[in-house]
Amino acid sequence: MTTRRELLAGAGLAAVATQMPAIAFAQAKDAVTIGMTLEPPTLDPTSGAAQAIREVTLQNIFEGLVRMDRTGRIQPCLAESWEIAPDNVTYRFKLRSGATFHDGTPFTSEQVKFSFERAVAPDSTNAQRQLFTPIAEISTPDPATVVIKLKQPTASFLYGLTWGDAVIVAPASAAGNKTNPVGTGPYKFARWNRGDRLELARFDGYWGPKPALARATFRFMSDPQAQVAALQAGDIDANTNLSAPEAVAQLKADPKLTVTIGRTEGETVLATNNAKPPFDNLKVRQAIAHALDRKTIALGVYGFDVQLIGSHFSPLHPAYVDLTGTYPYDPEKAKALLKEAGFPNGFTCTLKLPPPSYARRAGEIVAELLAQVGIKAAIEPLEFPQWLERVFRNKDYDLSIIAHTEPLDIDIYARDDYYFQYKNPAFKALIARISGTLDEGERNELYQQAQRMLAQDAVNGFLFILPKITVAKAGLEGMWTDWPLPVTPLAELRWR
Amino acid sequence: MSVAVDKAPGGRKRRWLSPSFAIGAVLSLAVVAMALVSYLWTPHSPTQMAILKRLQGPSAANWFGTDQFGRDVFSMIMVGARNSLAVGLGAVGIGMLQGTVLGLIAAVRRDGLLDHVIMRTADFTHAFPAVLTAIMMTAIAGPGMLNAVVAIGVLNLPYFARLARGAALQVWTQDFIQAARAAGLTSRQITLHHVLPNIAGILVVQATIQFALAVLAEAGLSYLGLGTQPPNPSWGRMLNEAQTFMAAQPWLAIFPGAAIALTVLGFNLLGDGLRDAIDPRLRRSR
Numbered sequence: 001m002t003t004r005r006e007l008l009a010g011a012g013l014a015a016v017a018t019q020m021p022a023i024a025f026a027q028a029k030d031a032v033t034i035g036m037t038l039e040p041p042t043l044d045p046t047s048g049a050a051q052a053i054r055e056v057t058l059q060n061i062f063e064g065l066v067r068m069d070r071t072g073r074i075q076p077c078l079a080e081s082w083e084i085a086p087d088n089v090t091y092r093f094k095l096r097s098g099a100t101f102h103d104g105t106p107f108t109s110e111q112v113k114f115s116f117e118r119a120v121a122p123d124s125t126n127a128q129r130q131l132f133t134p135i136a137e138i139s140t141p142d143p144a145t146v147v148i149k150l151k152q153p154t155a156s157f158l159y160g161l162t163w164g165d166a167v168i169v170a171p172a173s174a175a176g177n178k179t180n181p182v183g184t185g186p187y188k189f190a191r192w193n194r195g196d197r198l199e200l201a202r203f204d205g206y207w208g209p210k211p212a213l214a215r216a217t218f219r220f221m222s223d224p225q226a227q228v229a230a231l232q233a234g235d236i237d238a239n240t241n242l243s244a245p246e247a248v249a250q251l252k253a254d255p256k257l258t259v260t261i262g263r264t265e266g267e268t269v270l271a272t273n274n275a276k277p278p279f280d281n282l283k284v285r286q287a288i289a290h291a292l293d294r295k296t297i298a299l300g301v302y303g304f305d306v307q308l309i310g311s312h313f314s315p316l317h318p319a320y321v322d323l324t325g326t327y328p329y330d331p332e333k334a335k336a337l338l339k340e341a342g343f344p345n346g347f348t349c350t351l352k353l354p355p356p357s358y359a360r361r362a363g364e365i366v367a368e369l370l371a372q373v374g375i376k377a378a379i380e381p382l383e384f385p386q387w388l389e390r391v392f393r394n395k396d397y398d399l400s401i402i403a404h405t406e407p408l409d410i411d412i413y414a415r416d417d418y419y420f421q422y423k424n425p426a427f428k429a430l431i432a433r434i435s436g437t438l439d440e441g442e443r444n445e446l447y448q449q450a451q452r453m454l455a456q457d458a459v460n461g462f463l464f465i466l467p468k469i470t471v472a473k474a475g476l477e478g479m480w481t482d483w484p485l486p487v488t489p490l491a492e493l494r495w496r
Numbered sequence: 497m498s499v500a501v502d503k504a505p506g507g508r509k510r511r512w513l514s515p516s517f518a519i520g521a522v523l524s525l526a527v528v529a530m531a532l533v534s535y536l537w538t539p540h541s542p543t544q545m546a547i548l549k550r551l552q553g554p555s556a557a558n559w560f561g562t563d564q565f566g567r568d569v570f571s572m573i574m575v576g577a578r579n580s581l582a583v584g585l586g587a588v589g590i591g592m593l594q595g596t597v598l599g600l601i602a603a604v605r606r607d608g609l610l611d612h613v614i615m616r617t618a619d620f621t622h623a624f625p626a627v628l629t630a631i632m633m634t635a636i637a638g639p640g641m642l643n644a645v646v647a648i649g650v651l652n653l654p655y656f657a658r659l660a661r662g663a664a665l666q667v668w669t670q671d672f673i674q675a676a677r678a679a680g681l682t683s684r685q686i687t688l689h690h691v692l693p694n695i696a697g698i699l700v701v702q703a704t705i706q707f708a709l710a711v712l713a714e715a716g717l718s719y720l721g722l723g724t725q726p727p728n729p730s731w732g733r734m735l736n737e738a739q740t741f742m743a744a745q746p747w748l749a750i751f752p753g754a755a756i757a758l759t760v761l762g763f764n765l766l767g768d769g770l771r772d773a774i775d776p777r778l779r780r781s782r
Binding site for chain 2: 224225228244246247249250296299300303357361363364365367368378379380381
C-alpha cells in the first residue's frame with residue numbers, strides 16, 4: 001500500500017534534489033570529497049594497525065610532536081623545536097603554545113607524558129609499541145617543555161614520532177577516540193556514517209595557519225570500478241590511492257582530471273626462504289635475481305612504469321641508493337649460475353601468493369620468467385589468514401610475493417626468526433650500529449651499506465615500489481603525490 | 497546406445513536430425529576438435545608473455561587480441577577448452593561410474609537397508625546447492641584442477657545413482673529378467689548382462705547434460721580462483737581477470753564468456769537431442 005505520506009515524502013525528496021546542484025556549486029570552493037578504498041575500522045590511530053585510520057586522522061584530527069612532510073622530512077608540529085643533548089639519549093622538546101584540543105582542553109606537556117606512557121603500558125593496544133620501549137623517563141619541567149630520556153641512543157626515535165601511533169591525546173577524551181576522536185589537528189570530527197562516509201570540519205581554534213577548506217568528506221568505496229565512475233562523474237574530487245591501475249589510461253585521457261603516479265614505502269619483494277635448500281645457496285638466489293626482468297614485471301602488473309628497486313629501501317628516503325644493476329636481467333647468466341650451483345636442469349618449487357592483485361599478477365609473470373631459466377615454480381594462491389599462518393609465521397614456503405609497506409623497515413632483515421630466514425650476523429651488527437648513530441650523514445652512509453649487503457646477498461628478489469595513484473579534479477591542488485607516510489593532510493588542499 | 501528402441505510410437509522414424517540436435521552436435525564437436533587440435537597446434541604459445549604487446553585488440557596476428565600479459569587470447573581459449581573438457585570428463589566419469597554402481601546395487605536390494613542408506617545419502621548430497629558445496633570442498637582441500645574434478649564429480653554422483661536405480665527397477669520387472677532368474681543367473685550376472693545394457697542409453701543422455709553442467713561449474717570455480725591454476729589457461733579465470741579491463745578491453749571478457757556459453761549450450765542441445773532419439777516417451781511436446 002502506497003500511503004499518501006510516502007508520496008509526499010517522495011515529492012519532498014524531489015524538491016530537495018532539484019535544489020541540490022545549486023547548493024553543491026555554492027559550496028564547492030571550500031569543501032572537498034575524497035574517495036578511499038578501505039574504511040578505517042576505528043578512528044583511533046593509537047589502538048589499531050589499519051593504514052586507513054592514519055590516512056584519515058593523522059595530520060588532520062590528530063598531531064604528534066613532529067610530523068612528516070610530503071618529501072619525507074621531519075618537521076616541527078606540536079613541538080616547536082627540540083634539541084638532543086650530547087649524551088645522545090636526552091631529547092628536550094619545546095612545545096607549541098596556544099594549541100588546544102577540539103574540546104577546548106589546552107595542550108600541555110602533561111598530555112605528552114600521558115600519551116607516551118599510555119602507549120608503552122603493559123595493557124597498551126598500540127600497534128607500534130616498540131616505538132616507545134626505548135624511553136627510560138619522561139619529565140615535564142614546565143607546561144611547555146618535555147624532556148625524554150632514552151635507555152640507549154635510538155636513531156629512529158624521532159622518525160617514529162611522526163607515525164599515527166605517536167599522536168598526542170588527552171586523558172579525558174582518549175578512551176572515546178575510536179568513535180569520537182578529539183585531537184589538536186586543523187580538522188575536527190563531525191560525522192561518521194559507517195560504510196559510507198566520514199565528515200570533518202575545520203577547527204577554528206587551530207594553532208597553525210587556517211586551512212583553506214571548511215569541510216572535508218572521506219567516502220569509502222571498496223569497488224575500484226565505482227571509484228573510477230565516481231571520479232569521472234565528479235561525485236568525488238580526488239582519491240587517495242586508486243586500486244584499479246587498469247583505469248589509469250582512461251582517467252589520464254579525461255581533461256577534467258589529473259592523474260599522478262607517485263611512490264610509497266611499499267617495497268614489493270619476491271620473498272625467499274633463505275634457510276631452505278636450494279635457496280640457502282647464494283648462487284641459486286643470484287640466478288633468480290638475474291632471471292627477474294623487473295621492468296616487464298612492473299609493466300605487466302600496472303601497465304605503466306613504476307619505481308623499480310634493487311634492495312629493500314624506498315627512494316623516498318635520502319639514504320636510497322639505486323642497486324637495480326647489481327644483478328641485471330640476464331637469463332643466460334642465471335642458467336650458468338644454476339649449473340654452477342648443481343642444478344643444470346633447474347628445479348621445481350612453489351610460489352605462494354597472497355590475495356592482492358599486484359601479488360597475483362606479479363606471481364604469474366615471475367613464474368614465467370623463472371621457467372625460462374629452468375625453475376618451475378608452481379603457483380599456490382592463498383587467502384590472507386592462510387598466508388600469515390603458513391608463510392609468515394610457520395615459514396612453510398619457498399617463494400612468495402608481498403609488499404612491505406612499513407616505512408624504513410630494512411631492520412626486519414636483522415630480526416631473529418623472521419620469515420626470510422636471513423641469518424647474517426654482519427647485517428645484524430650493521431643495523432645495531434645504525435640504531436646507535438645519531439649523525440644523519442653517518443647514518444645514511446650505514447643505511448647504504450645495509451642496502452648493498454642485502455642486494456649482493458640477493459636475500460629476496462627485489463621488484464618494485466607500490467605506486468600511489470592519485471587522481472584529482474583539475475582545480476584541486478595540494479594532494480600528496482608520494483607517500484613517505486600514508487596520510488592525506490587536508491590542510492594542504494585548496495581549489496584554484 | 498544400440499539397445500534403444502528403433503522406432504518411435506506410431507512407427508514414425510526417429511528424429512536424429514532435429515535442428516537443435518544438429519546445432520548441439522556441431523558446437524560440441526567444434527569444442528572437442530579445438531581441444532584436440534590444441535595438443536598439436538596453437539597460433540601462439542598460450543603461456544608465452546609479451547608485455548609490450550599487452551591488451552591489444554583482435555588483429556590478424558592475434559585473432560582474439562592479447563591479455564594483460566600480452567598472451568594470445570585465442571590460444572588460451574583453445575587450451576582452456578582442453579582443461580574444461582578434461583574437468584567435465586573427469587567429473588562426469590567419477591559421478592557416472594560410482595553413481596551407477598550404487599544405483600544398481602540399490603535396485604538389487606530394493607527397499608532393503610542398503611537401498612535406504614544409499615538413496616538417503618544421495619538425497620542428502622543432492623539437497624545441498626551444488627556449486628556451493630564444490631566451493632566448500634575446494635576451499636578445504638585447496639584449489640586446483642584435480643580437486644575441482646573430484647568436487648564436481650561427487651556432486652554428480654546422486655544424479656546417476658537415482659537415475660540408475662529408477663531405470664534399473666523398471667527393467668527388473670520385465671519378463672526376460674524372470675526368465676534369466678529361472679535359468680539360475682545371480683543378481684550380479686543379471687545386473688551386468690541384462691539391466692546395465694538396457695539403461696546405458698539413458699545414462700549416456702544424462703552424462704551429456706551433466707557434462708555441460710560440469711563445464712559450467714568448473715568455470716565458476718576457476719572464476720573464484722578455486723579451479724585450474726595459472727599458468728594453465730582456464731575460461732573461468734580468464735573471465736575473472738577480464739573484469740577489471742572490461743571498460744577498455746571488452747574482448748577479454750567476451751571471448752571466454754562466449755566459449756563457456758557455446759560449450760554449455762552445445763552439450764545441452766546434444767543431450768536433449770539424444771534423449772529425444774533414445775527415449776521418445778521423454779520427448780517434450782513440441
